[in-house]
Amino acid sequence: MRIGLVAAEPSGDQLAAGLMKGIARLRPDVRFEGIGGEAMTAAGLESWAPMDRLSVMGLVEVLGRLPELLRLRRDLARRWGRNPPDLFIGVDAPDFNLKLETLLRQQGVPTVHYVCPTVWAWRPKRVEKIRRATDLVLSIFPFEKDFLDRHAVPSAYVGHPMAADYPLQPDRAAARQGLGLKADAPVLALLPGSRRGEVKRLAPPFLEAARLCAESLPGLRVVTPLATEATRDDFRRACEGHGRGLDITLVRNDTRQALxxxxxxxxxxxxxxxxxxxxxxxxxxxxxxxxxxxGIIRGLNMLNIEHVSMANLLSREPMATELLQGRCTAENLADEVLGLFHDPAQRARIEAAYQQAHESLIMDTNDLAARAVLELQGKERHE
Known part of the structure; x- marks a missing residue:
């Protein structure tokens, strides 16, 4: 059995790797091919191109990469057109994957899209494109399946594998010991994004905010996890101009430990x-x-939700301050961060709310997703 996959960023790489392991447990004869990152490669993917060639976000930002992205998608469609896989799974990256899924589905290849595109949040007309592109959507959040059902898109809610992987009671002391941090030091985790464009835009105000916080928090330690060498290099360059004097620990590929x-x-x-x-x-x-x-998003009224962070969408009430665009300044960020450091009662309330949200998400995601994929492939084979 051959399965094609395409993922475009670290979060998709992790999701796909778990799904691949789940499928392999049920079908040891399976082979995986396509585009992915380190986690997918370790899980057995024959990777045909570096994943970071696909990692771009935004309407305008993609324009400079568009010829390369179109060429890469065309090459994949031709390659799989000549030798079709038994099934194709596009992992997130809807602007790239939905078109590829459509092309492959037209050739008779069963297609799965893993992670529901955020049509419930913005650009809702894309649901028509999803219906044409895929035989099955694997949704990772509970509110997505209702939306897909209303629009007659076949789907299976499988939960998010991180919910089962992360402990309900995180061990702060062990994490600090592993990073060489003092047990009583104030520690700020600073995460400026997983894409290079995000790091370049957000590292400067984030680092400046951390410097302002350090003026009020003696001994502040900053911990920053970054997924790739490229983003690490970009962050180091930002530190030279905006992070001087900060005590920063860089972590490679261990976001959980930093958090x-x-x-x-x-x-x-x-x-x-x-x-x-x-x-x-x-x-x-x-x-x-x-x-x-x-400006395009606002001008065309493309955003349909009040909050943009998944933490606020999943908790019973929004607990995280969101500072976007012009409000995302070092001063504003520092004020909010310091407010949390100085209010232990509020931190306790937030932790309790996040505990409830975490408990509601726990499922055996990799097994559920693998069984849904194999069930689809079996149906298609016998029709």
Missing amino acids: EAADVVLVASGTATLEAMLCKRPMVVGYRLNPLTH
Whole structure:
């Protein structure tokens, strides 16, 4: 059995790797091929191109990469057109994967999209494209399946594997010991994003905010996990101009350890807000899009939700301050971060709320997703 996969960023790489392991347990004869990162490669993927060639976000930002992205997608469609896999799984990256899924599905290849595109949040008309592209959507959050059902898109809610992987009671002391941090030091986890564009936009205000915090918090330690050498290099360059004097510990590919060690988290909107929630850590969320991208989104009224961070969408009430675009300044970020450091009662309330949200998400995701995929492939084979 051959399965094609394409993932575009570290969070998708981790999701796909877990799914691949789940499938392999049920079908030891399976082979995986396509595009992924380190986790997928370790799980057995024959990777045909570096994953970071696909890692781009935004309406305007993609324009400079568009010829390369179109060429890569065309090459994949031709390669799989000549030798079709038994099934294809597009992992997130809907702007890239949905078109590829459509092309492969037209050739008779069963297609799965893992992670429901955020049509419930913005660009809702994309649901028509999803229906044409895929035989099955694997949704990772409970509110997504209701939306997909209303629009007649076949789906299975499988939960998010991080919910089962992360402990309900994180061990701050062990995380600090592993990072060489003092047990009583104030620790700020600083996560400026997983894409290079995010790090370049967000590292400067995040680092400046951390410097302002350090003026009021003697002995402040900053811990920053980064997924790739490229983002580490970009962050180091930002530190030279904006992080002087800060005591920063860089962590490679261990976001959980960095979050568990922290008292407070300053984080870019994205999957990392879910991880911070699962670690029960109070957070301040900051984000800046390219100004033109943001202007297009606002001008066309494309955003349909009040909050953008997954932590706020999943908890019963929004607990994380979101500072976006012009509000994402060093001063504003520092004020909110310091407010959390100085209010232990509020931190306790947030931790209790995140504990409830975490408990509600725990499922055997990799096994559920693997069985849904294999069930689809079996149906298609016998029709």
